[in-house]
Amino acid sequence: xxxxxxxxxxxxxxxxxxxxxxxxxxxxxxxxxxxxxxxxxxxxxxxxxxxxxxxxxxxxxxxxxxxxxxxxxxxxxxxxxxxxxxxxxxxxxxxxxxxxxxxxxxxxxxxxxxxxxxxxxxxxxxxxxxxxxxxxxxxxxxxxxxxxxxxxxxxxxxxxxxxxxxxxxxxxxxxxxxxxxxxxxxxxxxxxxxxxxxxxxxxxxxxxxxxxxxxxxxxxxxxxxxxxxxxxxxxxxxxxxxxxxxxxxxxxxxxxxxxxxxxxxxxxxxxxxxxxxxxxxxxxxxxxxxxxxxxxxxxxxxxxxxxxxxxxxxxxxxxxxxxxxxxxxxxxxxxxxxxxxxxxxxxxxxxxxxxxxxxxxxxxxxxxxxxxxxxxxxxxxxxxxxxxxxxxxxxxxxxxxxxxxxxxxxxxxxxxxxxxx
Ligand SMILES: Nc1nc2c(c(=O)[nH]1)N[C@H]1C(S)=C(S)[C@@H](COP(=O)(O)O)O[C@H]1N2
Ligand SMILES: [Mo]
Numbered sequence: 413x414x415x416x417x418x419x420x421x422x423x424x425x426x427x428x429x430x431x432x433x434x435x436x437x438x439x440x441x442x443x444x445x446x447x448x449x450x451x452x453x454x455x456x457x458x459x460x461x462x463x464x465x466x467x468x469x470x471x472x473x474x475x476x477x478x479x480x481x482x483x484x485x486x487x488x489x490x491x492x493x494x495x496x497x498x499x500x501x502x503x504x505x506x507x508x509x510x511x512x513x514x515x516x517x518x519x520x521x522x523x524x525x526x527x528x529x530x531x532x533x534x535x536x537x538x539x540x541x542x543x544x545x546x547x548x549x550x551x552x553x554x555x556x557x558x559x560x561x562x563x564x565x566x567x568x569x570x571x572x573x574x575x576x577x578x579x580x581x582x583x584x585x586x587x588x589x590x591x592x593x594x595x596x597x598x599x600x601x602x603x604x605x606x607x608x609x610x611x612x613x614x615x616x617x618x619x620x621x622x623x624x625x626x627x628x629x630x631x632x633x634x635x636x637x638x639x640x641x642x643x644x645x646x647x648x649x650x651x652x653x654x655x656x657x658x659x660x661x662x663x664x665x666x667x668x669x670x671x672x673x674x675x676x677x678x679x680x681x682x683x684x685x686x687x688x689x690x691x692x693x694x695x696x697x698x699x700x701x702x703x704x705x706x707x708x709x710x711x712x713x714x715x716x717x718x719x720x721x722x723x724x725x726x727x728x729x730x731x732x733x734x735x736x737x738x739x740x741x742x743x744x745x746x747x748x749x750x751x752x753x754x755x756x757x758x759x760x761x762x763x764x765x766x767x768x769x770x771x772x773x774x775x776x777x778x779x780x781x782x783x784x785x786x787x788x789x790x791x792x793x794x795x796x797x798x799x800x801x802x803x804x805x806x807x808x809x810x811x812x813x814x815x816x817x818x819x820x821x822x823x824x825x826x827x828x829x830x831x832x833x
Pocket of ligand 2: 507557558559560666667
């Protein structure tokens with residue numbers, strides 16, 4: 413067998429130029445995710461086109477997700493797979509900082525959540541069953557977006573997962589209000605912040621190292637829609653997204669929403685767990701020139717995420733006949749308030765037209781938009797979408813403020829469209 417392993421690209425399993433060397437139908441089939449029926453007829457070194465990879469889909473995840481890193485697992489959702497109004501579990505992006513607890517070692521019957529910290533009146537623990545039985549169950553559609561979504565565009569580049577547009581999703585989450593649980597436990601007057609600890613393990617293998625332990629200011633923790641959730645779209649949360657229990661804080665960077673949740677700490681100071689301090693999930697308090705080294709004390713914690721939108725239909729590269737209208741669809745969201753308007757441009761931002769905009773299912777759910785677009789003559793176009801929030805703040809058309817770790821890129825999303833006569 414002359415297959416040169418080293419040259420195989422992890423996405424397509426073909427080498428960089430698309431060549432695959434003559435080999436058995438079985439091996440080829442394994443690489444391409446389907447049996448090659450006429451494999452014997454393929455001339456040596458003939459470049460096969462290949463299919464979307466299915467063989468290396470993440471467990472429980474849609475095979476179309478783009479894996480950016482496999483240790484820890486980080487995978488984003490291509491824009492056209494985010495077309496659903498409510499993101500299905502298998503299409504929700506995965507952002508792991510460490511190694512998830514093994515699925516067969518998770519027993520939801522035994523899972524407990526402990527509430528502790530210097531600002532609780534007394535430490536208390538609840539099993540999953542006790543959470544379900546003792547507090548009212550609520551469901552909200554809540555949008556989660558990683559603070560680093562869009563990082564890939566920053567220049568000079570920022571280290572970390574090179575997310576394009578797909579570290580976002582908006583499923584329906586079911587659980588209990590964090591507020592109800594905190595009230596049951598009882599808070600001291602000096603409580604200001606709430607942090608989390610999950611059961612994932614550090615990439616180094618060191619059992620004493622915490623992967624990530626972030627949190628939110630008390631006011632956000634007490635919000636009506638801040639949840640301790642066990643279900644996503646009425647099903648158990650997918651393993652990679654925090655099964656069996658996680659926090660969900662819509663509108664804040666998703667890094668606040670602790671997965672595989674085991675402990676909540678109520679703090680009398682800003683929580684100081686790993687990835688709360690230094691440069692993590694922080695941006696310069698005042699704008700800086702691209703490439704500036706910013707001292708830690710001049711970095712501020714990200715709270716509400718900025719206004720943003722995504723075109724989920726059609727997939728970029730669509731072709732449309734000149735005499736036909738192109739339907740476009742997508743979603744718009746913002747951490748604070750709501751979306752007031754979404755508009756689109758086909759002339760690189762010179763003119764804009766309004767889209768139809770649906771109301772949010774509830775605050776912190778994204779809002780669907782749509783429009784029917786016609787093109788004046790055959791040729792290449794880009795469709796740009798731009799959302800404006802209830803404070804009148806619109807998305808920037810190009811990159812917003814550079815920051816050292818590449819957070820908060822809310823530039824307009826765009827797709828390419830070809831009009832043919
Ligand atoms: N325990 C734990 N919680 C975590 C993380 C993690 O690595 N471990 N990653 C955080 C980050 S940075 C993000 S963006 C979201 C991602 O949630 P998702 O993987 O369900 O999309 O989870 C957050 N909660
Ligand atoms: Mo994140």
